[in-house]
Amino acid sequence: MNNRLKVLTNIILTSIGLSILLGSLLKIVGPINQNYKINKKINFIEKSRRSVKKELLIKKSNLSLFYNNKLGKFERLEKLINRWENLIIKNPDLYVSAFFISLDDLFYAEINSDIKLSAASSIKVPILIVLLTMIENEEIFWNEKLILTEDTIGSGSGWMAYREIGEVFPVYEVASEMIRVSDNTATNLLIKRLGGIKIVNQKFKELGLKNTQINNYLPDLDGTNLTSTKDLSLALALVDNGYLLNVRSRDIFREIMGTSKTNTLIPSGLLRGLGKESKDADYYLALKGYLVHNKTGDIGISYSDTALIQTPHNSRAFASFIVKGPFNDPRSPELIRNLSAELIPFLVLEQKSSNPN
Secondary structure: OHHHHHHHHHHHHHHHHHHHHHHHHHHHHHHHHHHHHHHHHHHHHHHHHHHHHHHHHHHHHHHHHHHHOHHHHOEEOHHHHHHHHHHHOOOOOOEEEEEEEEOOOOEEEEEOOOOOEEOHHHHHHHHHHHHHHHHHOOOOOOOOEEEOOHHHOOOOOOOHHHOOOOOEEEHHHHHHHHHHOOOHHHHHHHHHHHOOHHHHHHHHHHOOOOOOEOOOOOOOOOOOOEEOHHHHHHHHHHHHOOOOOOHHHHHHHHHHHOOOOOOOOHHHHHHHHOOOOOOOHHHHHHHOOOEEEEEEEEOOOEEEEEEEEEOOOOOEEEEEEEEEOOOOOOHHHHHHHHHHHOOHHHHHHHHHHHOOO
């Protein structure tokens, strides 16, 4: 009986000793493990921040590369420039900027393409690019709700200005309407949500858009918001080639740009170059194998259009035009159409070089 009691006592004492030892060990190991997890989390966050910063630098350097180095390796289309100059010289009181580039075939043409001019509604294209980069970084969400406020109401094109103050719109609808019907209020809602004019201008610089700047909310009838045709064309080109946006965002960008209703400038000019005139330019261009995603601008003293042009051979080119002149002068939009018409022979050249046989 005594032996059994001794054994039982030893078991109990041993259990107590192990419990104390295990508890002490956990006190030591627990904080070490916790610190490891915290440090691992901090390192992950810092790595993510560095990745985002590096990505922004890469995006900026891509556009800067075209400005400073790579564009010099492209063939300059003197024949196209001469044709443009012959049209421009007929209207000496109109100030013209033009830029055309094919990344597939390494040629370009330009006239005054670095000059800052009134962007009008063409400024909405770089705003859309900034929005999509911020969505990629989860700074904004695609289904986030934006509230209509008095300070975002913009006259002119669009329908959101006529809705009640306090009405709510999702980001995806606001972004789509900014391009589809060139809604000025939608644009102002986005500028405000992106952080305001100062922040948006900073984002433009981060993307390498050195000539693009917002100075006032839309409609900006005085033409203080600025861009250049080179900024617009290269931004379109680098988005389409996956440099400025990831694949998902690029697809969204294309879809939204494809909804733009106004086709009276570059699309109509391209159709003219193909020997046809029609108000339904998109339809007849599609019949001939052309797809044009464009965004126009019109504030009377300045007309603009920027476009991605897909040819029947699935090659792509990018063109932008800005014409500054007397208020509501019909020669300004007509000149953009005629300048666009001159692109057709060089888009044909692009097709031949893409399919030499």
